[in-house]
Amino acid sequence: MTGRRLSLLLFAALAACGRSPEAPPQHREARPAAAVSLPPVDVAPEIAAFYAARGNRPLWVTSAGVRPGADRAAALLAHAADHGLDGARYGAAEVAAALAGARSGDPAALARAELLLSRGFTMFVRDLRTPRVNPMLQAEEGLAPRAPAPRALLEMLAAAPSLGEGVAAATRMNPLYGALQRGYARWRTAPHPAQEQARALLNLDRARAIPADAPRYVIVDLASARLWTVENGRVGGPMRVVVGKPGMKTPLMASRLTYAVLNPYWNMPPDLARERARRVLKQGSGFLAAGGFQVLSDWGETARPVPLGAVNWRAAAAGAEALRIRQLPGASNVMGRIKFMMPNRLGIYLHDFPDKSLFTRDDRRLSSGCVRLADAAALARWLFRGAPPRPEGSTPEQRVDLPEAVPVYLTYVTALPGEKGLDLRPDPYGLDATRIALSDRKRSRSG
Template sequence: MRAELQRMGASELAAFYEARDFRPLWVKGRSLRPEAQAVIALVGAAAADGLDPSRHDPGVLARATVGAPGRDPAQLARAEIALSTALAAYVRDLRSPPDAARMVFTDPALKPPATDPSQVLAEAAAAPDLAAHLASTRRMNPLYAQLRAALADLRSGRMAVPDGDRQRYESLLLANMARARQIPADPGRRFIVVDAASAQLFLYEDGRVVDQMDVVVGKPRYATPMMAGVIRYAVFNPYWNVPVDLVRDDFARRVLRQGVSILEAQRLEVLSDWSEQARPVDPARVDWSAVAAGRKLLRVRQRPGGDNMMGQVKLMLPNELGIYLHDTPHRWAFDARQRTFSSGCVRLERAMPLAKRLLGAGAPAMTPAEPEHRVDLAEPVPVFITYFTAWPASGGLEVRRDAYGRDPPLIAALEAAEVRRLASAHPHAKLCLLTGTKLSRNLF
């Protein structure tokens, strides 16, 4: 086995086989285990996920395995390595989006699905039932499953699309499937999805949506990022800590034009630093020109109250990006069709009912009077902030405005990857790769 790994250049698998003293996973005695056919079937169905089956060489895989039983140990070893290579590559492609679709994971309790070959194979080897494990490998999260089904409907003709838009719709579906890949297959009993493209929030419990509301997300200049976090506590009657870039780009320049009185008019205060022991600073003593120029970082916060930008409550998912879910006094924003008004955080249409539902018995009977009243969630709730510019609708596909301009680079990355995969076998694809010409799937 060791010699065949070296000969076949399967260095990515070496750690897995070394850890098990080079014992095979797919070979038993002089025969392949029945589960080998399940791997071939997985690879052969890759197109249903918008993946290219030829990338995993199903033909080579079949030839390596069909003639392996009863042959010499070297041939069995080659079949073993081919099967492991195929499974690892398939899982990596299924669960790994391009960089343009990546989600930032901000909480140690959440991790992207495993894609390291050694880890993928170790999970298979440790499974009590390898066949059942392989059957579950293709299982993805509920949102991805809906997009996958829509792709099948589009390709089969069951989805009605405008004339000439079929390839555009397929490109959009593939892009949004890429965005959904990193959400775990089992996100938990209760989890939240915020879709920044439609500016909506969905609360899932036991696999179904139990609440839905409009939200306000970031302006294009302060685009709400795609990220995964965990709501761990709620803060009632909160301060609003103004983002430093907003202090620099907005408030500092307004102070320079109108004077420091505008801060008091909005109940804003300047603090010495970002620690718990921070002390108030006289705004008249601040070098606002240095703040506006970005030479000085300044902490500014708004005191709690009816006009506080956080409203009555904020739901805290600790993260270095400074993104939270919170209430807002600006109710007019929820009447807008395009709800991109925030500085990156997510403003909630019904923040208090959501907070009370998540807190359950721990929710206070009334809003506490003291500032920054913290209540921990008994059951922390995962939150996935994503960006779906196309979504299955009744009999078709709802195409949404790409307010953040994220679709073109993602679609280009997916098409470039497809061209690279096809370039060695298709001269036209190689020409596309060299000239930057858009790939037409109808040519293959």
Template sequence: MPHRLFLGAAFMAAALGGAYPATAATTANASDGMPAASAVARFYEARQQPLWLRSPDAIRTLIDALRTAEVDGLAQGPELAATIERVLGEAQYGIPGADREAERLMSNAYVLHAQALKWPGRATMIYADPSLSPRVPTPAEVLEAAAAAPDLADHVRQTVAVNPIHAALREAAVRDMRLLGTPPRALKASLERSRLLPSEGRFVLVDVASQQLMMIEGGQVVDRMKVVVGKPTMKTPLLAGTLRQVTFNPYWNVPVDLAATNIAQNVLKNGLGWFNARNYEVLSGWDAAATVIDPASVDWKAVAAGTVEARVRQRPGRGNSMGDMKFEFPNDKGIYLHDTPDRQLFSEAERTFSSGCVRLEDAARLGRWLLGREPVAASARPELNVALPTPVPVYLTYLTVRPEADGTLAYAPDVYGLDTGGDALLAAAN
């Protein structure tokens, strides 16, 4: 049943004119399961005026959000909404202290909801740059931001929305919850992952599920392209880091396992002519002082058997697996974005062919967006690093359900099985 909120002039005058000392009304919830109680009490002690009772629109917005907060991981949201409505009704009838109790309840509930939306532990994401990890705000931070907002109702809406992708998926989850009792698992999983994305700023988003990259500014997708991601047996991890440079004329440093299973096997089968024709070289070791050595000096049988490790790399130039440029960001998974000469793979509907790194349909276009100019190398020198004007976050996520520009939802196969038990998340509605 829709709630009704009619704040009479006498009630508003009493509420707005009353002081907010630390009375039993503001501290009574120390044992009612609301950890924000003491912070809320201190907030009103300092403020000495109501926050919510000044804005009926904000109250309606908060109650509506709490009614559906189960999709955000706040299971008690509907109960909180009902309690707030009950106490507001008591205030309408002039029950002493009900106005202050309503204020306390609304602030407590809002703090809990805002914190639930920033809780980092429900969805799996590796933060290679720890500064990108969502931080749960303190109760004081939540309330002070609300008090400083020019429009409290709009502030609540923005808090619940988190970001445009999350807002669209949340709307769909709420609709499905009302129709079906619970949203489909894929939608719940994508909703949780979208919650970890930024609410503002400029960043790169790689959706591993749909194998596409999006360049995002101010909440809007300004460009997108296809990508190739890891095979189901060599999954691209869900990862967040910071891009700081473009590397032109990159070497491809062949992973040790591929040197054994691919390079060594082909050398044994086809000879060193195969190796040299593909522009490979072998280095003497793994440190910066390593030098190029004669591939004929390598025991390729031992490399193939895994008893000797060979450091193999492919020189820049035609056919190099990295293409003309790569975009690295520090992470211990060895994952980066890069150009590729294998253009035919982008015509495939499902593009899960890499060993984990992300191959770009149009690396130059991404480079142009990141650099703010044409991504042209100043020389042919290998591994030419060019710093970005401003570091740009990159998020590798997995959205089997995602919103499209026209407001519809698009679906992608769960190629990694993360929605069906491979990713322990979804505490909210399971």
């Protein structure tokens, strides 16, 4: 349906409301004396389908004028820059002018305001709810944020208890984004260097990668090495964690925690196994036995222990022979007493850790990629809703499924709310600098 055709249909519907003898007095008083000629508004087919399905009845206006919820939506477009978005993209000024003209009650002006606001607001919600570039590895379907399609969004607004409540629900975001956005709205009122502005926008974009409507999830911030739990908008934490060292960075990732493992083994990464083999050549294998380590014949499920004296340590140290070293469960096990598993191809998970002194450090980029927890027991209580599992004896690798899978988002936050709105923090993995340099190169090539 063309924009002119839809505008005329809305015009007719609004004019009919104005002529209706059953219309309330306030509608009759607002009836326009004459229509003005206004240009049509081109809208997406989904928006046209929304109006066709409701007999071309308007959403944002009535024959008497503009509904309060429309003003709220228009204000969001006018202040899109407070979200790091461009209000011109949504026709913010055009919407404001159209709404001002519509207050006369002229059906043509009302129809134009109606369509401009539907077009602009659906575009705004789409950009608000989805990042420009999602930096997270998506381990499973359904973890990335999705903005509602234009028709679905308009239908949700029409079904809301009030239009204002619908607008609020459509633009509600996760707590991390909310805190950053409020800070950014204050911070942007002062001048800042281009690189600082780019970093602030990067942080808003990363926060958009966490869905707005997830009821229960875990956030791990790799930049500050902290963890939060979120349940129905309530934030718990933070908990200190240890993340990947600079050469073995923990990836930005979205997955689901699905089960816990009690009394876990620790399978030593191959690079560490080679380092241990070199150490054995210098001082013998006694430290391995004392630490509860064993060498296994292979990486299969039926692997058998190999006597330490039968291992070709020289070949293993040189990397000429694969070496699997496993640590048995116990107080000194690197996994601690429990680990929390989430499907992903990189083998990343969250786990307990016996040496609590590491969590007192400011720089906690110390692991081989997995996330070590300062208080794994507290996370277990939250994940298992107050009834954390207990191991049945000393049997290794006891799997316990969570009551329900819980999304976990490993993100990277280098801007925090502060006195001036935002405080830009260190960029420990260099992800801000890398992304900004990439954007600069793209602009220079296109310019």
